[in-house]
Amino acid sequence: MEELFSKLADCIEFGKIDEVSPYPPNFKGQTGADEITAQVLAKGASAQDVLNNALIPGMEKVGVKFREGTIFVPQVLMSAKAMKTAMVHLKPLLKQGNVKQKGTFVIGTVEGDLHDIGKNLVAMMVEGNGYEVIDMGTDVSVDAFVQQIEKTPDCVVGLSALLTTTMVNMEKIVKNVKEKFPHQKVCIGGAPVNNEFCDKIGADNYSADPQGVVDFLNTLAS
Amino acid sequence: MKGFELIKKAMRLQEVERIPWVPFVGSHAGELLGLTATEYLQSTDKIVEGVNKAIELYNPDGIPVAFDLQIEAEALGCQLAWAKDNPPAVISHPLTEGIAIDDLKVPCACKGRISMVLEATRRLREQHPDLALYGLITGPFTLALHLLGTDIFMQMMMEPDKVHKLMRFTTNVAKMMASKYIESGADIIAVVDPMTSQIDPLSFETFVTPCVTEIFDMVREAEALSSFFVCGNAKQNIEVMCQTKPDNISIDENIPLDYVRDVALRHNVSFGGNIKLTVVLLMGDEEASRRDALECMDIGGKKGFILAPGCDLAMATPKENLMAVAELVHDELLQGELRASEANVGNIELMDLSNHWDNNRVVIDIITLDSSSCAPCQYMVNAVSRAADDFGDKVVYQEHRIKEVEGVRMMATLGVQNLPTIVIDGNIDFVSQIPPIQDIKDRIAACLAAKQQ
Numbered sequence: 001m002e003e004l005f006s007k008l009a010d011c012i013e014f015g016k017i018d019e020v021s022p023y024p025p026n027f028k029g030q031t032g033a034d035e036i037t038a039q040v041l042a043k044g045a046s047a048q049d050v051l052n053n054a055l056i057p058g059m060e061k062v063g064v065k066f067r068e069g070t071i072f073v074p075q076v077l078m079s080a081k082a083m084k085t086a087m088v089h090l091k092p093l094l095k096q097g098n099v100k101q102k103g104t105f106v107i108g109t110v111e112g113d114l115h116d117i118g119k120n121l122v123a124m125m126v127e128g129n130g131y132e133v134i135d136m137g138t139d140v141s142v143d144a145f146v147q148q149i150e151k152t153p154d155c156v157v158g159l160s161a162l163l164t165t166t167m168v169n170m171e172k173i174v175k176n177v178k179e180k181f182p183h184q185k186v187c188i189g190g191a192p193v194n195n196e197f198c199d200k201i202g203a204d205n206y207s208a209d210p211q212g213v214v215d216f217l218n219t220l221a222s
Numbered sequence: 223m224k225g226f227e228l229i230k231k232a233m234r235l236q237e238v239e240r241i242p243w244v245p246f247v248g249s250h251a252g253e254l255l256g257l258t259a260t261e262y263l264q265s266t267d268k269i270v271e272g273v274n275k276a277i278e279l280y281n282p283d284g285i286p287v288a289f290d291l292q293i294e295a296e297a298l299g300c301q302l303a304w305a306k307d308n309p310p311a312v313i314s315h316p317l318t319e320g321i322a323i324d325d326l327k328v329p330c331a332c333k334g335r336i337s338m339v340l341e342a343t344r345r346l347r348e349q350h351p352d353l354a355l356y357g358l359i360t361g362p363f364t365l366a367l368h369l370l371g372t373d374i375f376m377q378m379m380m381e382p383d384k385v386h387k388l389m390r391f392t393t394n395v396a397k398m399m400a401s402k403y404i405e406s407g408a409d410i411i412a413v414v415d416p417m418t419s420q421i422d423p424l425s426f427e428t429f430v431t432p433c434v435t436e437i438f439d440m441v442r443e444a445e446a447l448s449s450f451f452v453c454g455n456a457k458q459n460i461e462v463m464c465q466t467k468p469d470n471i472s473i474d475e476n477i478p479l480d481y482v483r484d485v486a487l488r489h490n491v492s493f494g495g496n497i498k499l500t501v502v503l504l505m506g507d508e509e510a511s512r513r514d515a516l517e518c519m520d521i522g523g524k525k526g527f528i529l530a531p532g533c534d535l536a537m538a539t540p541k542e543n544l545m546a547v548a549e550l551v552h553d554e555l556l557q558g559e560l561r562a563s564e565a566n567v568g569n570i571e572l573m574d575l576s577n578h579w580d581n582n583r584v585v586i587d588i589i590t591l592d593s594s595s596c597a598p599c600q601y602m603v604n605a606v607s608r609a610a611d612d613f614g615d616k617v618v619y620q621e622h623r624i625k626e627v628e629g630v631r632m633m634a635t636l637g638v639q640n641l642p643t644i645v646i647d648g649n650i651d652f653v654s655q656i657p658p659i660q661d662i663k664d665r666i667a668a669c670l671a672a673k674q675q
């Protein structure tokens with residue numbers, strides 16, 4: 001079993017989706033995340049074990065390599081796709097209720113902003129690290145965030161902005177959310193945003209990359 | 223020398239007497255006219271008027287005709303969302319909406335806003351024969367993203383042939399745009415491909431290198447110059463970008479300029495950048511803008527460097543900040559003063575001048591940039607020399623060039639802030655302007671009289 005877990009972790013790390021997937025070239029002809037996940041479950045592994053011993057460690061490596069600039073967006077997306085494929089097998093089992101997710105993360109790109117590559121990567125990495133993620137998409141208004149928080153009061157909120165002109169909307173959302181839900185944790189990110197801005201608008205955390213949010217969520221969860 | 227001639231010299235890696243300056247004014251020119259981006263980017267007249275305004279305010283050597291990476295996409299059927307304070311954004315991707323790549327045709331230059339920017343180029347060419355006009359075209363990878371959306375990233379891995387085919391098409395579009403811009407009078411074709419910042423060097427070489435190399439070859443054949451713009455952190459790709467043989471690469475503040483300089487010069491490619499767009503030009507003040515520009519100039523140097531903001535200027539960039547940079551570029555004295563005050567800030571060690579002064583003689587210190595290259599400095603040193611003649615060995619004078627560390631230390635120790643300056647027995651007596659020789663003589667005489675009492 002150990003060996004299969006480590007093979008599965010490799011599939012996540014290197015983005016091997018299934019046997020027919022041509023990527024990465026040096027995994028050609030080998031089984032991928034899809035087959036191996038089915039295999040370990042058939043051998044009796046629990047969904048939680050697969051998550052903790054294969055998928056999360058694989059995704060963690062992806063996070064670190066992306067932060068260090070040794071892999072880029074296409075590679076991360078391949079890993080995320082491999083992860084998603086594995087999750088298709090796990091989701092029904094996880095839903096049966098005997099497994100606890102670490103928490104809920106609500107993420108969206110702020111009003112006026114359509115950039116979603118970075119936000120999607122954050123969402124995937126957070127999900128890959130054992131959280132339930134609610135992705136609200138792009139151009140998300142204050143009201144939409146407020147309504148979502150009412151539905152999932154324990155969630156941590158993540159805001160993404162890529163334009164200097166939409167940073168003000170980020171500020172507006174943080175202010176509104178904090179007014180209505182003073183204890184709600186809000187974290188922010190996106191290229192023009194930084195720690196100083198985070199302090200200024202009263203958000204709880206800024207991270208430059210997905211690994212940073214994961215670390216932040218993990219400290220909150222522990 | 224100025225304008226296109228100066229830029230050409232820089233792009234040919236010849237030593238220049240002054241660093242050329244190219245503000246990447248796009249929708250910002252709309253702001254200068256009090257217009258929204260939507261109004262500005264849809265009118266030939268406004269673009270011509272806006273660029274003229276920017277030329278008047280910023281005294282540039284070169285300038286883009288327009289900075290809008292959605293023009294080709296729009297002509298190919300992508301829907302745009304227009305905004306007040308930003309260029310428009312592509313919001314639909316035809317290739318994910320039932321259109322096949324084989325259905326797409328290279329658009330006619332008469333179509334959509336293509337004809338508008340070409341007409342603007344022709345008019346600006348006529349009005350400014352010596353200025354370097356940059357024709358900006360959407361890079362093939364960014365145009366491919368417009369057509370296919372972010373699916374392109376996975377398709378690169380899963381179905382590379384499809385991506386190659388798409389890139390073939392977007393390269394044809396880019397070549398059409400480049401040749402039309404050149405025909406209309408553009409001197410430099412800038413291939414702007416910000417999406418390439420998101421991929422690794424191997425993917426770049428596989429998908430992008432053949433395409434942009436072909437575009438740059440074509441531009442060379444047409445006897446125009448080329449530049450490769452990336453916005454964002456493309457540090458990993460600088461090397462492979464240089465290998466595509468553009469005449470110049472231009473980068474933003476996400477990449478250290480010294481790194482780019484070293485890689486580019488190693489490949490005999492000129493380089494440009496990277497005044498900080500947001501924290502300095504948009505949000506900072508004139509002082510911060512000058513300092514950041516100076517830092518870029520000092521790193522870039524006079525061989526192969528073009529001073530520019532990193533990418534399209536944010537629309538609301540205060541014009542004062544860009545005017546401050548423009549002034550600095552054209553004023554070598556100001557550069558020297560700023561450099562020296564910078565050193566001040568950096569806690570430079572002051573000198574002990576107790577042995578510098580003399581009980582019997584008048585000591586004159588002239589702080590200059592360097593009298594051999596700065597005319598006012600030279601006149602000032604000459605004036606002192608002639609004034610001192612009459613006093614024989616009762617006067618000693620010395621030039622301190624702030625191009626040398628000693629000079630900077632002397633300047634700081636004497637409390638001098640402007641260049642050139644004459645300090646007589648420790649008093650800052652003549653600043654910037656060259657005084658009449660008689661005035662200097664009078665000061666010397668007064669100082670001597672004081673010593674003899």
Ligand code: B12
Binds near residue numbers: 161190206208212310
């Ligand atoms: C891709 C892109 C686009 C694509 C977007 C496609 C898409 N589906 O997202 C398209 C072409 C549509 C586009 C449109 C526009 N863009 Co654009 N775009 C870019 C580009 C090239 C890359 C952005 C990106 O995806 N980066 C990759 C991801 C992985 O990085 P990231 O987003 O920063 O996210 C990371 C971190 O910031 C962090 N993070 C992100 N979100 C969050 C959230 C949380 C909670 C946390 C903790 C962390 C976090 O983690 C991510 C992973 O590491 C940049 C320039 C550049 N090279 O950076 C310009 C750029 C962002 N765009 C810009 C502009 C101006 C525009 C347009 C207005 C006009 C235009 N077309 O140029 C429109 C605006 C549309 C709109 N209303 O939103 C400017 C913004 C300038 C500014 N500072 O205001 C940039 C910087 C380019 C430039 N210099 O001109 N763009």
